Amino acid sequence: MLNIKRYNTTQPDFDAQLVQLLAFEGAQDAAIDHVVADILADVKKRGDAAVMEYSQRFDRLSAKSMSELSLPKERLEEALRNLPAEQRDALEQAAHRVRTYHDRQLMASWSYTEEDGTMLGQQITALDRVGLYVPGGKAAYPSSVLMNAIPAKVAGVAELIMVVPTPDGQLNELVLAAAAVCGVDRVFTIGGAQAVAALAYGTESVPQVDKIVGPGNAYVAAAKRRVFGVVGIDMVAGPSEILVICDGKTDPDWIAMDLFSQAEHDELAQSILLSPDGAFLDAVAASIDRLLEDMPRKAVIRESLENRGALIQVKDLDEAVRIANYIAPEHLELSMDEPELWAKKIKHAGAIFMGRMTCEALGDYCAGPNHVLPTSRTARFSSPLGVYDFQKRTSLIQVSKQGAVTLGKVAATLAYGEGLQAHARSAEYRMKS
Ligand SMILES: NC(=O)c1ccc[n+]([C@@H]2O[C@H](COP(=O)([O-])OP(=O)(O)OC[C@H]3O[C@@H](n4cnc5c(N)ncnc54)[C@H](O)[C@@H]3O)[C@@H](O)[C@H]2O)c1
Numbered sequence: 058m059l060n061i062k063r064y065n066t067t068q069p070d071f072d073a074q075l076v077q078l079l080a081f082e083g084a085q086d087a088a089i090d091h092v093v094a095d096i097l098a099d100v101k102k103r104g105d106a107a108v109m110e111y112s113q114r115f116d117r118l119s120a121k122s123m124s125e126l127s128l129p130k131e132r133l134e135e136a137l138r139n140l141p142a143e144q145r146d147a148l149e150q151a152a153h154r155v156r157t158y159h160d161r162q163l164m165a166s167w168s169y170t171e172e173d174g175t176m177l178g179q180q181i182t183a184l185d186r187v188g189l190y191v192p193g194g195k196a197a198y199p200s201s202v203l204m205n206a207i208p209a210k211v212a213g214v215a216e217l218i219m220v221v222p223t224p225d226g227q228l229n230e231l232v233l234a235a236a237a238v239c240g241v242d243r244v245f246t247i248g249g250a251q252a253v254a255a256l257a258y259g260t261e262s263v264p265q266v267d268k269i270v271g272p273g274n275a276y277v278a279a280a281k282r283r284v285f286g287v288v289g290i291d292m293v294a295g296p297s298e299i300l301v302i303c304d305g306k307t308d309p310d311w312i313a314m315d316l317f318s319q320a321e322h323d324e325l326a327q328s329i330l331l332s333p334d335g336a337f338l339d340a341v342a343a344s345i346d347r348l349l350e351d352m353p354r355k356a357v358i359r360e361s362l363e364n365r366g367a368l369i370q371v372k373d374l375d376e377a378v379r380i381a382n383y384i385a386p387e388h389l390e391l392s393m394d395e396p397e398l399w400a401k402k403i404k405h406a407g408a409i410f411m412g413r414m415t416c417e418a419l420g421d422y423c424a425g426p427n428h429v430l431p432t433s434r435t436a437r438f439s440s441p442l443g444v445y446d447f448q449k450r451t452s453l454i455q456v457s458k459q460g461a462v463t464l465g466k467v468a469a470t471l472a473y474g475e476g477l478q479a480h481a482r483s484a485e486y487r488m489k490s
C-alpha cells in the first residue's frame with residue numbers, strides 16, 4: 058500500500074503541516090550550490106576541457122574533442138526524416154498548435170506624438186542568440202524542445218543553441234527531430250551546470266548566448282541562478298508539480314493518474330489533491346494503490362507521492378481555492394462543474410486546466426500554451442515561458458523644439474534639486490536654442 062499523507066484542514070496544526078509539505082530547497086540547497094559554483098568557475102577558466110571532464114563524470118560521455126559533443130543541423134534533419142510517420146505527425150501537430158498559441162504573444166513596437174511634436178515610444182527587438190536547456194538526465198523531453206524553441210522563433214531570435222544531456226551517449230531521435238522541426242541551429246549533447254556555464258561564458262566551441270531558458274534539475278536551476286546577470290534567464294524552475302481540486306464527481310482513476318502524471322517525472326515532483334469529499338479521497342487512495350502496480354516508473358511515482366504528495370480534505374471549494382492561491386502551483390486542475398467560474402478566483406498558478414476533460418498532460422504536449430512554468434510557489438510573481446521572454450523593450454524619446462523648452466524647465470528644476478549641475482545645464486542649453 059502506498060503511504061500518501063492525508064490531511065484535513067480542520068486539524069489545528071494544518072497550516073504548519075502545509076508549510077512543511079511545500080518546503081523545498083532545490084536550487085537553494087547549499088551542498089548543490091557549492092558543487093555548482095565550482096563547476097561554473099572551472100568551465101569559465103578551462104572552457105571545453107572542463108565541459109568534457111564533467112560530461113564524462115556525470116553523464117559517462119568520453120569525448121576527445123567537443124566536436125563529438127556537437128550535432129550539426131543536418132543530423133537533426135536526418136532524425137526528422139527517419140522518424141516513424143505517426144511520431145512525425147504528432148510532433149508537427151503539437152508544434153503547429155504551440156506556434157499558433159505563441160503567435161498571439163508577440164509584442165509590437167508603439168509610439169505616440171504629443172501636441173508639441175515630441176514623440177515617445179517603445180521599440181521591440183528580439184534577442185540575438187539564446188541557449189535552450191532541454192532536460193535529459195532521467196528522461197528525454199522532445200516536448201520541451203518545442204516549448205523552448207518555438208517562442209524564441211516567434212520572437213525572431215536569430216540563433217538558437219540547444220543543450221541536452223545524453224547520458225551514456227544515448228541520443229534521443231525524437232528530441233533531435235523536434236529540434237529540426239523548430240529550426241534550432243546547433244545542438245550540444247551536454248547538460249547540467251557545465252552546459253549552463255558553457256552557454257553563459259562561452260567556450261572555444263560553445264558560443265556565449267544572451268539568455269538561457271528551460272527547465273532542469275536542481276543543478277541546472279542553481280547554475281542558472283548563479284549566471285544570472287552575465288546572461289538573462291527565464292526563471293529558476295524546480296521539479297514538476299500538480300494541484301488538483303475536485304468536487305468528488307470525477308472518476309477517481311482519472312484523478313489518480315493525473316497525480317501520477319507529474320509524480321513520474323521525478324522523485325521530488327509534487328502531486329496534491331484537494332477535495333471536500335472524504336469518501337472521494339478514500340476512493341482516489343484506492344485507485345492509486347491499484348493503478349500503481351502497472352506503472353513502469355512505479356518506484357519514482359511511489360517515492361514522489363510518499364515524500365511530497367498529499368490528499369487534503371477541505372471544508373468546501375472556496376477553501377480549496379484559498380489554499381490553491383497560497384500554494385501557487387505550477388499546474389492547477391479544476392475538476393469540477395463550472396470551472397470557468399472558479400478559475401476567476403485563482404490568482405496564482407502557472408497554468409489552469411479547466412474541467413474534468415482537461416488533464417494536465419495535454420498541456421505538457423500539445424494544447425498550445427507553454428509547459429515551462431513557474432514552480433515552488435513562484436507563480437506568485439512569475440509567468441509561463443513565452444515570446445515575451447525573447448523580446449526586449451527599448452524606450453524611444455524624440456523631443457521637439459517646443460518640447461525641449463517645456464521639458465527642459467521641469468528637468469532642470471529637478472536636477473538642481475538633486476544637486477546635479479550637468480544634468481540641469483544639459484537641458485537648459487536646448488531651451489535657449
Ligand atoms: N518545468 C518543465 O517544463 C519541465 C519539463 C521537463 C522536465 N522537468 C523537470 O526537469 C528535471 C529534469 O531533471 P533530470 O535530472 O532528468 O535532467 P537534467 O537535464 O535537468 O539534469 C541532468 C544533469 O544533471 C547533472 N547532475 C546530475 N547529478 C549530478 C551531481 N551529483 N553533481 C553535479 N551534476 C549532476 C548532470 O550534469 C546531468 O547532465 C526534472 O525535475 C523534471 O521534473 C521540468
Ligand SMILES: N[C@H](CO)Cc1c[nH]c[nH+]1
Binds near residue numbers: 429
Ligand atoms: N510536466 C512537465 C512540466 O512540469 C512537462 C512535461 C514534458 N513532458 C511531459 N511533461
Ligand SMILES: [Zn+2]
Binds near residue numbers: 297318322418421
Ligand atoms: Zn509532465
